[in-house]
Amino acid sequence: MIRIENVTKTYSTDVTALRDASFEVNKAEFVFLVGPSGSGKSTLLRLMSRQERPEKGGVWVAGRNIVEMPNNKIPELRRKIGNIFQDYKLLLNKTVFENVAFALEVIGKPKQVIRQQVPQVLEIVGLEDKADRFPHQLSGGEQQRVSIARAFVNRPLILLADEPTGNLDPGTGEGIMRLLDRINTTGTTVVMATHDQRIVNQMRKRVIQLDRGVIVRDQHRGVYD
Amino acid sequence: MIRIENVTKTYSTDVTALRDASFEVNKAEFVFLVGPSGSGKSTLLRLMSRQERPEKGGVWVAGRNIVEMPNNKIPELRRKIGNIFQDYKLLLNKTVFENVAFALEVIGKPKQVIRQQVPQVLEIVGLEDKADRFPHQLSGGEQQRVSIARAFVNRPLILLADEPTGNLDPGTGEGIMRLLDRINTTGTTVVMATHDQRIVNQMRKRVIQLDRGVIVRDQHRGVYD
């Protein structure tokens, strides 16, 4: 489903965020990206949805090399991917419902689909009674759950999650992990960057560990460290 | 140093974020606020720097009831408090150095003080070599450290920290905790909201636990749960 081949990514500031990274993620696989702050986890996720382009190497997603993909094909690519962002990226002037509906609206889904799917997904993340709130009326963890709901309301092929439990208490965090696991078992490929030792150790999924841009470990049924 | 007396806080959405909460924090104490997502931790911290006002009850900080404090006295209050925000609140168009310097600049500190203190504090959080970067050129954890640096560059009496380790890997997180501990031992009062079980259990400080806006536990040398 995703293939990273000898990817090197250097930022304008002369930081090499990734150095000659290679790995492959199969369909319906669940992968944790771990590593210290600044080791390149978010960069790797951004490469997979063409928010960044590598200097060297190839990134294959759903069978196509997206590095050379023309700009007008990007929307199509992104509709296959659900993104959970480290900083949520919620729209402050839209309610919870509208934020989630927005992801369906902009790709032209009809009204009735929206009216049906959004409440469903809000219930899954436990926000059904906060549908009319605005983001600034939510706690940090609630905002994070909105961003999770938005990412998979579209039932994407691939889910890229950047610290989806960073602002959640252990209880809520475990709920989210059960959810991601369930999504994964329905055939969605999940790649998740995390610092949460406990969660990684509990789940026992494949773990790819980064250190200063280099893949130092790629272990099936791995632990945090 | 801080006294919360029968505080009830209801938001416009009819959510009671805090219900009849009372406790006192002494000078140089270290307090963890724990509790599930949405239980009122951030609200409590916001009350302490007058970002919100309670409907009922009193909030004393450094000997004054800040609930009735006139608006023109607020800047003075806030100069005594360092705030670490859950969403960092960095200025995107300023470099790391400028972000930290900004906190000194706006309260009228002279140039030479700024030139001396900012590099010091950047070294403490391990960002001395990233002083010229802009926030979007930093990883999530690095941004978090900038916000920590800005909060105590001013050597405040009180440090209010909202999930300061939420986006940090365990290693970096422990470093930050050692730092907060050191700051605390120099006489600064620290109130920190967190989800990080491991850190709370390791530090063995006072723990105040919230559940749906109610203080359900106030324990010295406590653990997460």
Added chain:
Amino acid sequence: MFSRITYVFREMWASLSRNLTLTVAAVITATVSLFLSGLTLLIQEGFDNQLSAWTKGVRLLVYVDNDATPEQLKVFTDALTQAKAEGTVVKDFNYCDVACSVDVAHKLYAGDPTAIELYNDKTTPSFFRVIPVNQSSATQLNQLAERLHGLPKVNAVVSPDQMITTLSVLKGFVGVRSLIMSIVLLLAAVLLIWNAIRTAMFARRREIEVMKLVGATNWFIRLPFMLEGLVTGLIGGLIGGGALLAVNQDWTDGITTRFPANSGLAAFVATGSTPWSIALAMVALGALVGAIGSATAAGRFLDV
């Protein structure tokens, strides 16, 4: 498809009203600039009509002393025949002898017995009446007048009023300057619309970022903003064009009622469909200005 259209209009409207003051300022500037542009055109039209009214009635009257011999008169006839052959200034001419001239005078002062007594075949000079070519300019007529004045036995040459020259110069002076002003304002209008769009997009850059990240196409993102600029320009054009028509009506009415009947300004109006064409042109120009402003502004922020 229908839901897309409602989306575009809903978003456009939301953006317009969120940026209300900037939109209003942009509309005002567009309005005033388009109004000024139109006014410039209208004033030019007024000048043209007034000038041609004045020029059309112009006759060059060359009064010849009564004691001129037939040979001396022939000098005039020859000069004018030659000028007529050239065809640039003189279209035609005829001679009005003393009897004819007395007749004209008596008709002119029919109600004034003293004047009629005054004009007899002793006192009244005969004259040549020169009819100028329609397109001939005031300068050319003046040159001709001077040339004829040089001939013998000329009593007086009554040339077209200097008012015409004054008016021409005034037209140039006012025209160029009000055109410059309206172009400067038009530029400000483009800039403002550009800016309103840019501000709208800047205010929603997070939204745009998110839209791109969830897979919206660039056109989907761009359309509401472009429409917003178009509508801003269009509204400015409509108000400006309407104001233009109103002021024109006001002026045209004033010409006949407010000013003295003989004020000499009667022709200083744009007639027929001209004001409407100009107003329509302003509406079109407004839409164009809006489209240009918004299209260039919407081009930014949209590199995937």
Added chain:
Amino acid sequence: MFSRITYVFREMWASLSRNLTLTVAAVITATVSLFLSGLTLLIQEGFDNQLSAWTKGVRLLVYVDNDATPEQLKVFTDALTQAKAEGTVVKDFNYCDVACSVDVAHKLYAGDPTAIELYNDKTTPSFFRVIPVNQSSATQLNQLAERLHGLPKVNAVVSPDQMITTLSVLKGFVGVRSLIMSIVLLLAAVLLIWNAIRTAMFARRREIEVMKLVGATNWFIRLPFMLEGLVTGLIGGLIGGGALLAVNQDWTDGITTRFPANSGLAAFVATGSTPWSIALAMVALGALVGAIGSATAAGRFLDV
């Protein structure tokens, strides 16, 4: 203290240049509106000067038929003496008998033998010369002229040119309308400056929030923005005032060189220090507009 001042100016400059297009648009609109306001005042001044020049030279000439008896002449003398006693319209008057009138005519047409022959004591009517009070309006003079025309044996009353009436009406027409337009534009300028400041503050609302949270006072936050508005208005005033002086110079030069010497427009200028005063007033108005716009805008966003 010094570091605060540099801070304020640095921030103001940063904000000005970040919002460049909006600032430019605000400056342009302020410029044009202030220019138009000033121009309105200048034109009014020109109208006034022209009108007073024309009115000053006015004499009412009442021609009386030669066969009027002394008794009939006395009717005139009485009427005018009475009017003079009232003092509102007639300042003075005198009578020019036939000999005097012929004399005047001969002087007037000194170079024209035919005319001199035409004006003899048979053909030339005597006349009363009426000198109006300086402040008397064209309307009053016309009324007097009509009254006198009703008296017996009046040949003709030559009243002040209708041009004066025309000009007065024109002054009112142009004046009111250009004033309205410049006020509308001025409003747009206030709105734009308000908006530039609001946009600047909106673009930096995170920054403002953070400033407040780290303990900056409201004045510290507000000052750079207010200064920005003031400077925007001031620049508009300076450019507008400069353009006004330039156009005035251009016109004043044109009066003597571009227009025909006898165009009758010689007095249509603002003289002395008037253009300078008006230009300065525009600069002050610009600063005021900027200050108002920014002060109201900076009031928002700042509730702690």
